[in-house]
Amino acid sequence: AQTVTQSQPEMSVQEAETVTLSCTYDTSESDYYLFWYKQPPSRQMILVIRQEAYKQQNATENRFSVNFQKAAKSFSLKISDSQLGDAAMYFCAYKQGGSEKLVFGKGTKLTVNP
Amino acid sequence: ETGVTQTPRHLVMGMTNKKSLKCEQHLGHNAMYWYKQSAKKPLELMFVYSLEERVENNSVPSRFSPECPNSSHLFLHLHTLQPEDSALYLCASSQEGRGEKLFFGSGTQLSVL
Numbered sequence: 003a004q005t006v007t008q009s010q011p012e013m014s015v016q017e018a019e020t021v022t023l024s025c026t027y028d029t030s031e032s033d034y035y036l037f038w039y040k041q042p043p044s045r046q047m048i049l050v051i052r053q054e055a056y057k058q059q060n061a062t063e064n065r066f067s068v069n070f071q072k073a074a075k076s077f078s079l080k081i082s083d084s085q086l087g088d089a090a091m092y093f094c095a096y097k098q099g100g101s102e103k104l105v106f107g108k109g110t111k112l113t114v115n116p
Numbered sequence: 117e118t119g120v121t122q123t124p125r126h127l128v129m130g131m132t133n134k135k136s137l138k139c140e141q142h143l144g145h146n147a148m149y150w151y152k153q154s155a156k157k158p159l160e161l162m163f164v165y166s167l168e169e170r171v172e173n174n175s176v177p178s179r180f181s182p183e184c185p186n187s188s189h190l191f192l193h194l195h196t197l198q199p200e201d202s203a204l205y206l207c208a209s210s211q212e213g214r215g216e217k218l219f220f221g222s223g224t225q226l227s228v229l
Binding site for chain 1: 221
């Protein structure tokens, strides 16, 4: 079974600084997708960024980028120029190609200090 | 407005009660999901409906009963729950396909007394 591990239960960053959240996953499949979701206090999970495993290029969405290391099965999220609104729980997730099942890690709580 | 609406936002029920959680999506998606979010645990997939047919039942106890009458609505019927069932229940929808992202509602915070 696929598993997703987030080794940092909590992280903090100063406003305007850069922070990196770690994620590793375990799979024997070659066709899969990886996601980072954000869950603010409003509780709604919001997609931050998505990566197809077959793409070597790292996904980027404005201030958010990933470092996808397929051989190492690592998928870290970098947040640049951190803002107060970035404070939330961040979840890494895995989806096997052809499956409807999204597997989540336990999450990392990010605090942004003014 | 996120496109996925869940009601009620909060629910407190006794172990002998029967209640239902409702989810509605306005995105034209054809797959809907129930997830359970407990403290300090990963989100757990409970059920998946694709084209109104249940395609995944992740070993969920029978005291949870899903219903998907059409592609826009999803219910979770609850009866004789246990205190350990207290959690945030999240509904999501997606367009069925490879690697399509999920859109989530804000969840129902359930407390079982």
